[in-house]
Amino acid sequence: MLFHVRMDVTIPADMPAGVADEIKAREKAYSQELQRSGKWRHIWRLVGEYANYSVFDVASNAELHDILSALPLFPYMKIAVTPLCRHPSSIRDDDA
DSSP: OEEEEEEEEOOOTTSOHHHHHHHHHHHHHHHHHHHHHTSEEEEEEOTTSSEEEEEEEOSOHHHHHHHHHTSTTGGGEEEEEEEEOOOTTOOOTTOO
């Protein structure tokens, strides 16, 4: 199942820089692991915002929920999820 996900991050202004840096490092490692596995297919930064658009390819709503809620930055995110399905005019055979 494919999902389009928008993630907006708001780190508290009073969070110590060292704590924020450690959380961001864990976030990067986790997201890259998911990208290598194929579950996090695409990620794009939104210009001028601390936000991204991503495409996930997972087996279920529950799997996506588990992945998102395990993100180290999850407590500081606003997340919007849109389920996707293959368009009948698509020429791509690898889009489920």
